[in-house]
Amino acid sequence: MIKEQIEKMVHQALDEARRSGQLPSSDVPAFVVEEPRAEAHGDFSTNAAMVMASSQKMAPRKIAEILAGNLRRQQSGVERVEIAGPGFINFFLRPEAWHPVLQHVAERGDTFGSCDVGRGRRIQVEFVSSNPTGPLHVGHGRGAAVGDAVASILAACGYDVQREYYINDSGRQIRTLGQSVYLRLLAHFGREVDFPETCYQGDYIRELAAEVAAAEGEAILQWPEEKAVSHCARYACEKILAGIRRDLADFGVTFDQWFSEQSLYDSGQVDEAIAFFRDKGLIYEKDGALWFKTSAFGDEKDRVVVRSNGQTTYFASDIAYHREKFQRGFDRVIDVWGADHHGYIARMAAAIEAGGIERERFGVILVQLVNLLRGGEPVAMSTRAGRFDTLAAVIREVGRDAARFIFLSRHHESALDFDLEVARQKTNDNPVFYVQYVHARISSILRKAREQGMTGVAWDAEAAALLTAPEEMALIKAMDRFPETVAAAAEMLEPHRVTYYLMDLASLFHAYYNKHRVLTDDARLSRGRLCLVLAVRQVIRNGLTLLGVSAPEKM
RNA sequence: GCGCCUGUAGCUCAGUUGGAUAGAGCAACGGACUUCUAAUCCGUAGGUCACAGGUUCGAAUCCUGUCAGGCGUACCA
Numbered sequence: 001m002i003k004e005q006i007e008k009m010v011h012q013a014l015d016e017a018r019r020s021g022q023l024p025s026s027d028v029p030a031f032v033v034e035e036p037r038a039e040a041h042g043d044f045s046t047n048a049a050m051v052m053a054s055s056q057k058m059a060p061r062k063i064a065e066i067l068a069g070n071l072r073r074q075q076s077g078v079e080r081v082e083i084a085g086p087g088f089i090n091f092f093l094r095p096e097a098w099h100p101v102l103q104h105v106a107e108r109g110d111t112f113g114s115c116d117v118g119r120g121r122r123i124q125v126e127f128v129s130s131n132p133t134g135p136l137h138v139g140h141g142r143g144a145a146v147g148d149a150v151a152s153i154l155a156a157c158g159y160d161v162q163r164e165y166y167i168n169d170s171g172r173q174i175r176t177l178g179q180s181v182y183l184r185l186l187a188h189f190g191r192e193v194d195f196p197e198t199c200y201q202g203d204y205i206r207e208l209a210a211e212v213a214a215a216e217g218e219a220i221l222q223w224p225e226e227k228a229v230s231h232c233a234r235y236a237c238e239k240i241l242a243g244i245r246r247d248l249a250d251f252g253v254t255f256d257q258w259f260s261e262q263s264l265y266d267s268g269q270v271d272e273a274i275a276f277f278r279d280k281g282l283i284y285e286k287d288g289a290l291w292f293k294t295s296a297f298g299d300e301k302d303r304v305v306v307r308s309n310g311q312t313t314y315f316a317s318d319i320a321y322h323r324e325k326f327q328r329g330f331d332r333v334i335d336v337w338g339a340d341h342h343g344y345i346a347r348m349a350a351a352i353e354a355g356g357i358e359r360e361r362f363g364v365i366l367v368q369l370v371n372l373l374r375g376g377e378p379v380a381m382s383t384r385a386g387r388f389d390t391l392a393a394v395i396r397e398v399g400r401d402a403a404r405f406i407f408l409s410r411h412h413e414s415a416l417d418f419d420l421e422v423a424r425q426k427t428n429d430n431p432v433f434y435v436q437y438v439h440a441r442i443s444s445i446l447r448k449a450r451e452q453g454m455t456g457v458a459w460d461a462e463a464a465a466l467l468t469a470p471e472e473m474a475l476i477k478a479m480d481r482f483p484e485t486v487a488a489a490a491e492m493l494e495p496h497r498v499t500y501y502l503m504d505l506a507s508l509f510h511a512y513y514n515k516h517r518v519l520t521d522d523a524r525l526s527r528g529r530l531c532l533v534l535a536v537r538q539v540i541r542n543g544l545t546l547l548g549v550s551a552p553e554k555m
Numbered sequence: 556g557c558g559c560c561u562g563u564a565g566c567u568c569a570g571u572u573g574g575a576u577a578g579a580g581c582a583a584c585g586g587a588c589u590u591c592u593a594a595u596c597c598g599u600a601g602g603u604c605a606c607a608g609g610u611u612c613g614a615a616u617c618c619u620g621u622c623a624g625g626c627g628u629a630c631c632a
Contacts, residue, residue: 307630314632343627445591514596
């Protein structure tokens with residue numbers, strides 16, 4: 001909020017300088033106001049003079065002087081202005097200029113950090129969408145954490161967000177699932193069977209087969225194979241999906257909608273989509289198959305939608321699905337995919353553009369793979385005894401909070417080493433505790449304050465005016481950055497920005513805590529510091545909430 | 556071969572969307588608990604931002620090329 005005021009001031013100075021003819025050109029390139037790295041460069045700095053140098057045909061420092069001369073900084077909190085380096089204008093604020101930030105945090109409460117840049121526009125985030133052919137593993141967990149956090153962050157920025165899970169309950173992999181269970185079923189009843197490598201190998205298939213066997217008895221052996229396989233497929237699919245839902249719920253992730261791929265076939269939307277693009281001349285026949293002209297929209301080659309054997313491809317239903325998404329009225333659609341699917345983006349984007357939707361309205365977040373480790377050693381991905389890399393197993397071992405925080409502690413496009421040993425540790429190696437500890441510590445202070453009869457946690461301007469220590473100023477300035485951090489995370493679809501912000505704020509708080517006492521003999525100072533830590537706690541909580549991590553009162 | 560991603564301290568990674576003297580954690584070394592939670596803090600040390608050009612007032616950031624790693628390159632999903 002302080003930064004916006006400085007920006008406004010610079011714009012005013014610019015207008016003034018142009019009106020008075022000190023600056024000839026009305027061509028004003030975009031400039032930024034930012035917080036300089038070095039303290040000696042002030043609280044804020046702008047490059048306005050430098051970016052205007054060429055259009056004004058003047059030396060940057062000369063322009064800086066003109067702008068500085070036109071700044072109306074009465075009552076602005078700006079103590080002094082310096083021109084430095086090649087033409088930076090540096091602003092030095094009086095400490096009291098920062099104190100309203102605390103009041104602002106107190107007033108906004110849980111909504112501090114939210115904004116309205118989304119203006120209620122509808123945006124869909126589709127994530128996880130794991131095939132219902134086996135349990136979720138760590139990689140899906142990362143996708144879940146990223147997708148959920150992105151959705152929360154977008155919602156905080158004023159978008160109308162919908163979380164969706166696309167169920168691939170159609171096609172070959174479901175048929176294979178049915179066959180896998182059926183074969184295990186036959187073995188269950190003592191039949192000799194070859195279990196091909198192409199079938200799903202996990203032990204959960206055996207368990208599902210045993211369940212079907214218990215429910216149907218040996219009578220199922222008399223069924224036509226086709227009927228038995230599809231019965232197994234349906235049963236297994238539903239059962240596995242229920243498990244996925246449960247795992248995600250345990251992870252704190254819930255969806256607004258579960259969308260079935262099969263429903264696109266049942267409702268005729270796949271055929272409709274193919275007919276639509278065929279009419280537009282974008283689908284043609286070659287070698288007995290139907291091809292989509294994705295190459296006309298930036299893809300490297302055309303793609304098959306109906307194979308020569310008459311079966312549709314996954315791409316065909318995906319075209320129908322994305323068409324359907326936009327027909328539902330979303331301004332923007334974001335898919336969260338595993339990074340190994342990156343080759344799929346071009347064709348999907350092409351199909352969307354071919355349907356008359358602007359390319360920018362479709363976004364893909366690629367989530368890189370997770371290397372699961374234990375004490376630095378890779379965890380075996382699967383064994384006969386069962387998988388150790390399932391999301392459920394990881395949550396059981398390290399807890400929801402640690403798992404989510406670690407998944408969000410890297411840029412989503414870089415591979416992540418997830419060490420179970422570290423995630424379980426309650427030390428500084430494990431950043432989630434470092435951040436949560438701030439919340440617990442402050443909560444503890446507040447409990448203590450209540451015991452001492454200090455209930456005055458309301459905003460107290462007079463007391464806040466006593467906050468002038470460097471550590472206090474650093475905390476207030478950091479909190480002032482929170483809203484723009486959230487906004488940037490939303491714009492870039494990068495939830496890790498919030499994670500790093502929280503670690504930064506936590507670090508500032510722990511340093512402050514070790515140097516200063518909040519509850520002192522000076523009642524007024526104590527009240528001021530309570531205002532400060534109360535605000536810190538609020539911001540920590542708001543940030544953790546966006547990441548889907550709890551903010552404990554005690555640890 | 557082509558395409559996408561990545562390359563920053565010994566290790567794991569940030570880097571405010573082109574800003575001033577490149578940051579944090581871990582590991583190493585030295586310190587701080589009679590106190591609101593030491594799950595913490597303070598200090599020391601650590602760099603050819605893979606490499607070479609280019610763009611401009613200014614590049615870790617943008618462009619081109621080279622090298623290295625990962626992934627993709629189906630009438631699979």
